[in-house]
């Protein structure tokens with residue numbers, strides 16, 4: 001990596017944002033200017049190990065050569081057609097993504113929230129057209145502490161008051177049950193239920209991994225009760241947990257899988273609703289769409305992402321390095337860490353509140369060259385690129401140990 005001569009310093013750029021940029025984020029005070037692999041560099045040339053990986057949008061690291069090459073090749077040929085016409089990249093993307101997930105059909109969108117919104121629309125349409133739910137009566141059962149995005153419909157069924165308050169009125173038709181509770185789910189699902197929509201692992205809630213048997217239980221219950229199982233794998237999917245999809249840990253195939261983040265290879269926003277044919281077939285021309293969804297650049301990058309995952313290498317790395325991560329964190333329990341949850345290269349770490357908030361710990365880690373993100377309270381989340389090496393990961397764990405081992 002070569003450094004750039006900064007036009008403005010990090011501090012100046014942070015100050016410059018304040019009056020002109022909406023304050024809907026509270027970023028760590030680091031201004032990234034370049035990146036490669038698991039490493040980023042700020043405008044002054046300081047290097048940091050990226051242990052957040054764009055909330056899993058960078059599963060393959062920054063600027064993975066195969067993804068950058070696919071994007072460059074496509075940029076030189078065709079970037080956008082809209083779905084008013086066919087483009088020569090979309091069929092292969094859909095074929096390979098469907099095969100990768102063990103499902104049949106793909107509805108290409110752009111962001112994660114759009115995939116969730118689209119999944120909700122598809123589930124409702126299926127409830128009316130196939131299940132026979134009376135018009136406008138369909139319900140969708142979701143879990144407490146969910147995170148599915150930021151649209152008004154989605155925050156309407158969030159249980160996080162910060163995400164919800166001030167944005168109503170909300171879309172009706174959602175029932176919230178505790179996560180990881182099959183009995184509550186059983187009680188909430190009835191003849192109006194179009195779908196159960198859950199994250200197989202709740203990322204924003206702090207990487208909450210359900211008990212063994214929960215996902216298989218959701219699959220059994222939804223099949224028995226005649227509603228869809230919609231798995232939001234936008235953060236958990238595409239290699240992060242050591243499998244292509246997190247539901248594979250319980251050998252479960254949902255009716256609908258929502259994908260995003262890493263599907264765009266950290267280059268362009270690419271998301272998708274992937275489903276059984278009987279489900280996605282409910283959409284007809286004019287009933288849903290997106291100007292950018294399925295554009296040739298997105299399809300080219302998405303296909304290159306699928307190609308990387310077809311090798312199995314990234315899933316294997318996540319599983320193997322996940323052991324290093326788990327063992328490293330287990331050794332810190334009682335030494336600044338009060339508990340943690342992990343699967344593959346993904347962990348939610350509860351730091352001793354006496355050492356500070358998750359934000360304060362994240363800032364200390366940043367000063368030591370490690371970029372992480374807090375979630376709630378004193379929990380920090382670790383989700384490095386799946387390309388990270390064992391040595392880099394061990395180094396990161398030593399930095400965590402060092403920062404938690406002292407009070408400053």
Ligand SMILES: Cc1ncc(COP(=O)(O)O)c(C=O)c1O
Nearest residue numbers: 111112113147148149232234235
């Ligand atoms: C599980 C899950 N679903 C949906 C989303 C929303 O994705 P996006 O920010 O691309 O809209 C996220 C983002 O963090 C997520 O973690």
